Amino acid sequence: MPPGTEAATRHMADRQTVLTSRHVLTDGEDVPLEVSLIALEEHLLPALLRKGLVDSPHDHRTLDRWTRLACGVIETLARDPFATQADLARDLGLDRDTLTRLNAAIAACDVAQALITRHGRGAKYWQNTILPMLRSGVVDAVRRRIHRYPLRVGVYPGVSCMFFCSFCGRHHDAKYAPQTVPEGNALFDAMMRSAPADDPYRFYLSGGLEPLTNPGLGEMVATGAERGFKLSLYTNGFMLTPQLLQKQEGLWQLHTLRISLYGVDAESTTRVTRHPKAFDLVVRNAVALLRLRNDRRSPLRLGFNFVVLPGRTADVLALAEMIAQINRAAAGDRQIDFLTLREDYSVQPSEGLRPAERARLVEIFGALEHRRTRDDLKQLQIDYGYALQALSEGAPGQPLAMAGDTDVRPAGYPQISVVVDLLGDVYLYREAGFLDRPGARRYSIGQVTPSRSLDQVVRDFVESGRTVVPEPGDTKFFDAFDHVVTKLLNQADADGAFGVPFELGPVRQRVATGPNEPALTIAHPTLAPTRPARGTGAGDDSPTRRARL
DSSP states (O other): OOHHHHHHHHHHHHHHHHHHHHHHHHTTSSSOHHHHHHHHHHHHHHHHHHTTSOSOTTOHHHHHHHHHHHHHHHHHHHHOTTOOHHHHHHHHTOOHHHHHHHHHHHHTOHHHHHHHHHSSTTHHIIIIIIHHHHHHTHHHHHHHTOOOOOSEEEEEOOOBOSOOOTTOOSOTTOOOOTTHHHHHHHHHHHHHHHSOOSOTTSEEEOOSSBGGGOTTHHHHHHHHHHTTOOOEEEEOSTTOOHHHHHHOGGGGGOSEEEEEOOOSSHHHHHHHHOOTTHHHHHHHHHHHHHHHHHHHTOOOEEEEEEEEOTTOTTHHHHHHHHHHHHHHHHOSSOOOOEEEEEEOOSSOGGGSOOHHHHHHHHHHHHHHHHHTTSGGGTTOEEEOHHHHHHHHTTSOOOOOOOOOGGGOOTTOOTTTEEEEETTOEEESSTTTOSTTOTTGGGGEEEEOBTTBOHHHHHHHHHHHTOOOOOOTTGGGGOOHHHHHHHHHHHHHHHHHHHTSOGGGSSOGGGSOOOTTSOOOOOOSSOOSOOOOOTTSOSOOOOOOOSOOO
């Protein structure tokens, strides 16, 4: 084929993919179904022929039928990654065998895979969490109750907290006794020294109490860095003064430091934290930290976490101006690296952002993208997370995917995620590891001690067959990552029960490849790099936690 013809063919294929992806993202609002079908048919045809679903490319009637059915599967899973095979069979009017054959063709088509996992409203679920977990083999390990060292481990080293945030599930009077701190730090040190070093993002530092209240945090970070772990720290930033950084030199060995913001000015921050000095001090600390980082030429990545609350969508643009002000005040070569915007997972979708607010956010996010082209925000990367990403691309959004009380898995999934507190207690869910939180102790599966490792605690629980009987309201112990993992595992179980095994679904990467896959690149709570900002370098990891105190 002449070079010019080959280039034209590639250009046409790319254009067809763009049209189809826009149809998938907007549910046909931008690109009609018939246009999408024409584009998809060309890419799907080779797979349909190989799988014996279509005998001839000239059999347009049969080809159109299978393409329409495939489009239904693609659209559904691109919008809702947790749709079951039973749902699809019912909605498309297919029996199990026919659906399985169609799945095989879709799984063999690269464009179909891209449309499902990259171009729909559920793209962040696929890219940040689902696909990395599938590649690692942990989903298969959980379903078969096979022991694996946890994929992600939350280290909760905080001793106390100076904020009393209105949303926080912690016991506001709880704090650890000072004498427990050295012993707890020794457990954390031993845990990181003995953990498999094949995944540098295995551990993250967070918790129900402020991590910087631990006087040994810097040494803990240094230990982790020595072992090759790229640690992320979630902090409210209140104690992050130059004096503390001087005392805790090891903090400079963090990979990422995330400051959770609770407002865009003193009034809104005080209303949430009940601390009148919170906003001004955190901003001052951020400016000083940025200057110190630039003076030291430190590779530390620095950014903010922020939750978009109902009735407060306009705060997003005020937040951008606040970050720009910090960058100008620091006046260095490097600016704030990233901003993660999240929807509130602590409330049910009916209590969250209203449809009108989601529509307004499309405009706000457009203005935000334009604002960050100016010099004082030009280095900022923005991660919109699971639920807000589609809005940032100008498409209709949908609430966070959340599990219900009846979805809670009695055995949890410790092969995927656990958290460990200062006492060595190991918890199944990320919001359960808060000291003295009512009802949370039921989800402690054991205790790490000088003679009992985290690996042994997890192994004993998995191999014992023990379970925890869920009670109404237990999803309060979930963060957004827990909701996603629970829905994914339940989907896999439902598909198997329906008679179309998970690995025979339409997503190619559902076939587990085991622990020798390339290391994942995220600490908490999601598992994959974020999309880089336009005109900037590589993306950053993307937590879902509303704010870690």
